Amino acid sequence: xxxxxxxxxxxxxxxxxxxxxxxxxxxxxxxxxxxxxxxxxxxxxxxxxxxxxxxxxxxxxxxxxxxxxxxxxxxxxxxxxxxxxxxxxxxxxxxxxxxxxxxxxxxxxxxxxxxxxxxxxxxxxxxxxxxxxxxxxxxxxxxxxxxxxxxxxxxxxxxxxxxxxxxxxxxxxxxxxxxxxxxxxxxxxxxxxxxxxxxxxxxxxxxxxxxxxxxxxxxxxxxxxxxxxxxxxxxxxxxxxxxxxxxxxxxxxxxxxxxxxxxxxxx
Amino acid sequence: xxxxxxxxxxxxxxxxxxxxxxxxxxxxxxxxxxxxxxxxxxxxxxxxxxxxxxxxxxxxxxxxxxxxxxxxxxxxxxxxxxxxxxxxxxxxxxxxxxxxxxxxxxxxxxxxxxxxxxxxxxxxxxxxxxxxxxxxxxxxxxxxxxxxxxxxxxxxxxxxxxxxxxxxxxxxxxxxxxxxxxxxxxxxxxxxxxxxxxxxxxxxxxxxxxxxxxxxxxxxxxxxxxxxxxxxxxxxxxxxxxxxxxxxxxxxxxxxxxxx
Amino acid sequence: xxxxxxxxxxxxxxxxxxxxxxxxxxxxxxxxxxxxxxxxxxxxxxxxxxxxxxxxxxxxxxxxxxxxxxxxxxxxxxxxxxxxxxxxxxxxxxxxxxxxxxxxxxxxxxxxxxxxxxxxxxxxxxxxxxxxxxxxxxxxxxxxxxxxxxxxxxxxxxxxxxxxxxxxxxxxxxxxxxxxxxxxxxxxxxxxxxxxxxxxxxxxxxxxxxxxxxxxxxxxxxxxxxxxxxxxxxxxxxxxxxxxxxxxxxxxxxxxxxxx
Numbered sequence: 093x094x095x096x097x098x099x100x101x102x103x104x105x106x107x108x109x110x111x112x113x114x115x116x117x118x119x120x121x122x123x124x125x126x127x128x129x130x131x132x133x134x135x136x137x138x139x140x141x142x143x144x145x146x147x148x149x150x151x152x153x154x155x156x157x158x159x160x161x162x163x164x165x166x167x168x169x170x171x172x173x174x175x176x177x178x179x180x181x182x183x184x185x186x187x188x189x190x191x192x193x194x195x196x197x198x199x200x201x202x203x204x205x206x207x208x209x210x211x212x213x214x215x216x217x218x219x220x221x222x223x224x225x226x227x228x229x230x231x232x233x234x235x236x237x238x239x240x241x242x243x244x245x246x247x248x249x250x251x252x253x254x255x256x257x258x259x260x261x262x263x264x265x266x267x268x269x270x271x272x273x274x275x276x277x278x279x280x281x282x283x284x285x286x287x288x289x290x291x292x293x294x295x296x297x298x299x300x301x302x303x304x305x306x307x308x309x310x311x312x313x314x315x316x317x318x319x320x321x322x323x324x325x326x327x328x329x330x331x332x333x334x335x336x337x338x339x340x341x342x343x344x345x346x347x348x349x350x351x352x353x354x355x356x357x358x359x
Numbered sequence: 360x361x362x363x364x365x366x367x368x369x370x371x372x373x374x375x376x377x378x379x380x381x382x383x384x385x386x387x388x389x390x391x392x393x394x395x396x397x398x399x400x401x402x403x404x405x406x407x408x409x410x411x412x413x414x415x416x417x418x419x420x421x422x423x424x425x426x427x428x429x430x431x432x433x434x435x436x437x438x439x440x441x442x443x444x445x446x447x448x449x450x451x452x453x454x455x456x457x458x459x460x461x462x463x464x465x466x467x468x469x470x471x472x473x474x475x476x477x478x479x480x481x482x483x484x485x486x487x488x489x490x491x492x493x494x495x496x497x498x499x500x501x502x503x504x505x506x507x508x509x510x511x512x513x514x515x516x517x518x519x520x521x522x523x524x525x526x527x528x529x530x531x532x533x534x535x536x537x538x539x540x541x542x543x544x545x546x547x548x549x550x551x552x553x554x555x556x557x558x559x560x561x562x563x564x565x566x567x568x569x570x571x572x573x574x575x576x577x578x579x580x581x582x583x584x585x586x587x588x589x590x591x592x593x594x595x596x597x598x599x600x601x602x603x604x605x606x607x608x609x610x611x612x613x614x615x616x617x618x619x
Numbered sequence: 620x621x622x623x624x625x626x627x628x629x630x631x632x633x634x635x636x637x638x639x640x641x642x643x644x645x646x647x648x649x650x651x652x653x654x655x656x657x658x659x660x661x662x663x664x665x666x667x668x669x670x671x672x673x674x675x676x677x678x679x680x681x682x683x684x685x686x687x688x689x690x691x692x693x694x695x696x697x698x699x700x701x702x703x704x705x706x707x708x709x710x711x712x713x714x715x716x717x718x719x720x721x722x723x724x725x726x727x728x729x730x731x732x733x734x735x736x737x738x739x740x741x742x743x744x745x746x747x748x749x750x751x752x753x754x755x756x757x758x759x760x761x762x763x764x765x766x767x768x769x770x771x772x773x774x775x776x777x778x779x780x781x782x783x784x785x786x787x788x789x790x791x792x793x794x795x796x797x798x799x800x801x802x803x804x805x806x807x808x809x810x811x812x813x814x815x816x817x818x819x820x821x822x823x824x825x826x827x828x829x830x831x832x833x834x835x836x837x838x839x840x841x842x843x844x845x846x847x848x849x850x851x852x853x854x855x856x857x858x859x860x861x862x863x864x865x866x867x868x869x870x871x872x873x874x875x876x877x878x879x
Contacts, residue, residue, distance in 0.1 A: 096707040096754060098678050107705055111690075118692040143429060144436050145465045151429050158426030183688040187749055190654040191705055192678035283424045286400060307393045311400050316426065320464065330402050338392075338399055345388050352381055358657040 098192035105201045108188070112175055112205025121170050122213055129163035129217060133224055149229035150319035156221040157243065157317060164214050164247060165279055168254040171213075172206040173271040176262025186359055199263065199354045203347060207255040211248050218244040229323075236322055242332060243317035249339040250315035254279055256343035260350035264357065281305060282312030310342040423461055432462035436471070448480050463520035469513070470530060477510035477534050507538035525561050528552035532564070546571040562592065562599045569607065578618065582611040623649055623812045630757070630788045630805070635779055637799050638792040639870055640809035646792040647685060649809070650761050654682045666757070681750030682759045687742035691735030695726060695745055698734060702749045720748045724778070740771040747778075758782065760791035764799075776802045800866040808873050815877045823869055 099107070116122065136155045143151045179185040179202060188198055222240050225232045257278055261271045281288065288306055314335055423431065439454035455472040462468060481502045490498050514531045521527055532548035535541045546568055553564040565588045572581035585608045592599045623645045630636040640646050651657035652664050655672025664671035667679065689698055699720065703713035721727055724744045729737050734745060743763065750758060764772045772795075779789055779802055793799050800820075807817035816823070 096678065098674060099705065099707050104705065107701065111693075111701055114697075115690060115692065139430055142433055144433055144467050145429065145462065146467065154426055154429050158428075158430075162425050162427075178690070183684075183686065184690050186656060186684055186688040187682075187702070187746070188705065189656060190677060190680070190682040190684075191702070191753070192674045192707075193705065194674060280424075285396075289400075307389055310392070311396050313424075314399060318426070330399055334399065338395060341388075341392055341395070345385065345392065349381065349385060352377070356658060359651065 101194070101197050104193050104197050105204065108193075108198055108201025109205035109208060112202045113208050115175055115178065116171055116206060116209035119171060119174055121174065122167055122209070125163050125166050125170075126213060126216070129159050130220055132159045132163075133217075133220060136224065137228055147319070147323075149225075149231055149323055152225060152229045153232075153319035153322050156225065157319075157322075160214070160217045160221055160247065161316065163217060164210075164251060165254070165276075167213050168210045168251045169258065169272055169275045169279060171209055172203075172255050172258035173262065173268055173275060175202060175206050175209075176258065176271065177266070177268040180262060180357075181266040181268070183359060189359070195355050195357075196351045199259070199351045200347070202262075203255060203259040203350075206258070207252050210251045210255055214247050214251055215244065218247070231323060239317075239322045243322060246315045246317065246332060246335060249336050250312060253310060253312070253315075253339045253343045253346075256346040256350070260346040260353070263350040263354040278309055279312060282309050285309075285311035285313055310339065315339065428461040429465075432458040432465065432468060435461065436468060439471075443475060443479070446479075446483050448475075448483055451475060452480075459517070459520075463517075466517075466521060466524060466526055469517040469521070470526070473510045473513050473517070473530055473534070476506050476513060477538050481506045481538075503538055507534055510534050510538070523555055525552040525555045525564070528555065529561060529564060532567075542571050542575060546575075559598075562588075562596075566600060566603060566607070573611065578611055578614050582608065582615055585611065623652070625813055628790075628807055628814060628817065630790050632756075632788055633783050633786045634805060635783050635789045635791070635803040637796075637803040637806040638790060638809060639796065639806060640792070641874065644809040645812045646809055647761055650682065650684075650759050650790075650792070653759060654680055678753075679756040680759060681753045681755030681757070683743075683746045683750050683761065683763060685761045685765065687734075687739075687746045689734045689742065689745060689749075692733055694731055694733055695737065696730045698745065699748055699752065703752045706753045708752070716752055720751050723751070724748050725774070739766040740768065743767060743771075743775075747775075751782075756788060758787055758789045758791075760789065762793060763791055764793055764795050796866045796870055806866070808870065810874060810877045816873045820866070824866075 098104075133156055136152050136159075139155060140148050140151045145151055185198065189195060218240065222237055225236070225240070229236075254275070258271065258275050261274055265271050285306065314330060435454045435458040439451050439458060442450035442454060452472070452475065455468065455475060459465075459468040459472055481499070484502050484506075485495075485499055488498070492499060511531055511534060514527055514534075517527050528548045528551045532545045532552060535545035535548060549564040549568045549571070552561050553568065565584075569581045569584045569588070572584060585604055589601075589604050589608060592601050592604060594601065626649065628636070628638075638646050638649070648657060652659050653666060653671045653676075655677060658672070666676040669676045693701075696717070699717045700713060703716050704710065708716050721730065724747060726741070726744055726748060729741050729745075734742060737745065743766070747760075747763070750760075764775060767775060776799070779791075782789060783804075791799070791803075803820060805817070805819045806823060807814050809815070
């Protein structure tokens with residue numbers, strides 16, 4: 093009987109990632125959130141007419157970035173959760189793991205597939221935002237486009253980091269609600285990082301309760317951008333490279349932990 | 360093909376060892392990363408006003424966090440305006456404050472808040488207290504001074520959000536002059552406004568500084584000031600009021616000669 | 620409490636072995652340990668001298684679980700193509716292998732349909748097709764006939780016989796004893812995690828009494844013996860057949876003894 097050679101790790105990684113991406117494409121949540129987000133972006137001009145500020149371009153940029161932030165966060169939490177629960181709770185991983193595929197390879201493959209789906213969503217949102225700003229915002233030229241793409245890169249890093257966190261949660265949980273709630277909670281807490289620090293210093297329970305949480309999570313607020321930087325060209329206080337490495341370090345930690353937990357899962 | 364599974368022994372040692380190693384490694388990594396995060400966050404500075412996020416509603420927090428802060432600020436400004444229409448000072452100030460804090464880079468909200476405090480609140484309190492201008496002028500001055508100081512305090516906060524905006528100093532100068540009747544203090548603010556390097560320099564502030572010096576009796580100082588400013592005046596800019604400066608220099612020069 | 624203990628089972632090449640046992644005996648656990656889905660708490664499980672669940676061992680196994688765990692939104696074609704690539708078939712060869720397996724299992728009509736809309740029987744066949752794409756040396760089938768109608772079940776039995784003829788070892792668990800009796804070559808009975816009886820089917824059946832194909836209303840043992848002697852004396856040719864359900868009888872008898 094002919095013996096098949098199992099494919100290489102990289103090939104398996106790519107196969108699993110592509111399949112996960114295809115599964116993500118079938119999820120309706122992405123499409124629904126995307127349509128709502130584009131609708132909101134389109135309504136930015138309407139909201140701008142109620143703005144008391146002087147700089148309508150700044151309003152459009154901030155509003156647009158906020159829409160992308162919210163929709164991106166939603167997709168970054170819900171989509172990977174759905175994909176992981178399909179594999180874990182619906183047991184779609186079983187035929188794959190009974191093949192000659194290492195568990196860690198499968199774990200990373202699903203992570204990369206989910207991250208690619210989230211990344212694609214974010215890039216499309218930023219492109220839509222850029223196109224609208226080019227049409228509506230005064231002073232939005234090629235330099236601003238470049239800075240917007242820089243903001244897109246940081247948002248992608250943030251999405252990657254959240255995806256790693258969702259992979260960690262998905263590695264052991266069989267409940268969609270648990271993964272989404274805990275994931276969303278972490279994202280919210282990560283944005284409130286500076287506030288949590290201040291509270292930890294001020295309040296009695298702060299040191300006991302908040303410091304351990306601050307220990308475990310990254311400051312997600314660092315990855316945001318505002319109109320001041322995009323339109324005005326104000327230099328960001330932290331270099332994009334340092335932020336990217338910071339995000340990648342946390343992501344690597346979450347992924348290693350998740351892969352280790354996934355290795356010992358039983359079906 | 361042989362399937363053989365000998366007797367099982369319940370051994371958990373390897374899993375516990377792995378768990379312990381993983382926990383220690385995680386703690387070390389998290390410790391390093393949290394230190395890095397602390398340094399990076401210090402570099403970035405605080406991104407959201409802490410006071411708002413501590414005391415505001417969850418919707419407000421979400422708006423502040425997610426970048427819809429401008430929309431939130433607009434909504435709170437409209438609420439503040441409605442409270443202003445009812446002459447509800449506390450409510451108007453509360454909502455105006457949140458509007459300023461949610462969009463601290465927008466001068467409009469700071470300006471509106473400060474003007475409310477400095478010009479509207481004293482009048483409302485005076486009328487609500489049943490006072491009369493003819494008989495209670497001292498009370499009026501006391502109330503005005505109290506609110507004038509509060510308005511200046513707000514402008515100190517605004518300066519932190521808009522450190523290089525001359526309009527903050529100009530607003531402070533007007534309050535010192537019109538509300539507190541403190542010309543020397545107003546003069547200082549006018550000079551600070553002019554000295555801020557900005558694209559549209561408030562040349563009139565330099566002129567008013569000179570005027571206030573002259574009004575205080577320091578004719579020589581005023582003349583020196585005008586002569587110091589005049590060469591810097593941009594030509595072709597109506598706002599620079601070159602002709603007025605020259606007029607003032609001539610007048611003050613004549614006054615100086617007379618006094619000598 | 621150990622789920623499995625002292626399992627020592629031999630399945631020869633080109634042999635179908637039925638793994639029998641009541642619910643909770645450990646049949647599914649054994650399968651999962653063999654394919655590495657469930658890590659054993661302790662002890663050693665070996666397949667071809669390699670640890671069960673290792674990549675090398677899994678490369679030679681095809682596994683069909685109790686439930687058909689497939690992506691419901693994916694088409695049958697996409698599912699099979701993907702698994703063919705996962706098993707190591709080059710792209711062009713993968714397509715050919717998929718076509719072969721589709722033809723063998725009669726899945727042509729369902730190729731472009733999502734797995735989720737296929738019937739249970741079709742999904743079983745898809746799962747089997749996925750396992751067969753690996754050209755396995757050992758096929759592990761956990762309750763393969765669960766939910767299948769008699770026609771589908773007959774088709775499955777014929778397929779298993781064909782695979783046996785090709786040299787594939789098959790280990791399957793089932794509760795449908797009467798249905799599998801004519802197909803399997805050996806059997807093992809699992810009870811509370813231990814194999815209490817195993818061997819070739821012919822050896823297991825050796826101790827069971829022969830019954831005539833037809834029997835009258837009041838046949839006694841003496842009547843049966845008299846008939847046998849009468850057939851022998853006349854040197855009549857023919858075959859003695861056991862009625863269907865002998866394996867079930869063996870099964871029930873063994874469990875009763877073990878429970879005692």
